[in-house]
Amino acid sequence: MTGIDKHWPLFPRLVPIPKIFHCLEHDGPFRNCLQCGIDLLHADRYLIERVFKGREPIVEYAMCSSCVEDASAELSAESLENVRKYFLENVELQSRVDRLRPLAEQDDVSPWLSECLFTGLAADDCQERQVCGWFEGDRLRLDFAPFMLSGKAIEAISEQLSEQTRGWMEDFVGNNFGLPSEFCDDPSLMPLLI
Numbered sequence: 380m381t382g383i384d385k386h387w388p389l390f391p392r393l394v395p396i397p398k399i400f401h402c403l404e405h406d407g408p409f410r411n412c413l414q415c416g417i418d419l420l421h422a423d424r425y426l427i428e429r430v431f432k433g434r435e436p437i438v439e440y441a442m443c444s445s446c447v448e449d450a451s452a453e454l455s456a457e458s459l460e461n462v463r464k465y466f467l468e469n470v471e472l473q474s475r476v477d478r479l480r481p482l483a484e485q486d487d488v489s490p491w492l493s494e495c496l497f498t499g500l501a502a503d504d505c506q507e508r509q510v511c512g513w514f515e516g517d518r519l520r521l522d523f524a525p526f527m528l529s530g531k532a533i534e535a536i537s538e539q540l541s542e543q544t545r546g547w548m549e550d551f552v553g554n555n556f557g558l559p560s561e562f563c564d565d566p567s568l569m570p571l572l573i
């Protein structure tokens with residue numbers, strides 16, 4: 380994720396995958412990469428992103444690291460740089476470290492997801508929100524990620540993207556999830572793909 384994990388000082392750990400990252404379709408862990416279909420248990424690393432409206436998951440996918448790299452290559456260099464800068468300027472990294480450090484030995488990941496990375500808004504107060512994390516086999520990797528972004532934060536991030544990148548993302552969402560275009564007009568619901 381935009382290189383911000385390099386600034387994370389706590390030692391990463393692997394923990395069992397919590398239910399919030401389970402796949403609605405299988406009522407259990409995600410099994411395959413959205414793009415290439417590879418069996419994720421045998422993938423090197425993979426990303427899961429789930430978008431919620433209220434309590435309902437409305438978009439969810441898992442993608443292996445090489446497909447994530449391919450997808451990032453489709454995004455304009457300008458967009459990636461803008462988002463990276465936006466992260467570094469707006470995420471209160473130190474307060475996140477201070478809050479999570481005492482909890483870093485627990486397997487409960489809910490404190491990682493309880494407030495928006497940017498706005499600090501509590502998960503229960505978010506109409507729309509998304510959660511992202513990186514996984515290895517049947518484990519969640521606990522370091523800077525996983526994190527939660529409120530709909531407001533997603534909206535602000537999407538303003539950092541070039542027209543070209545936004546267009547590519549809308550096509551990606553349309554092709555993979557078959558969502559109507561009105562959905563794409565609401566940036567607070569767009570999966571971030573970065």
Ligand SMILES: [Zn+2]
Nearest residue numbers: 412415443446
């Ligand atoms: Zn893949």
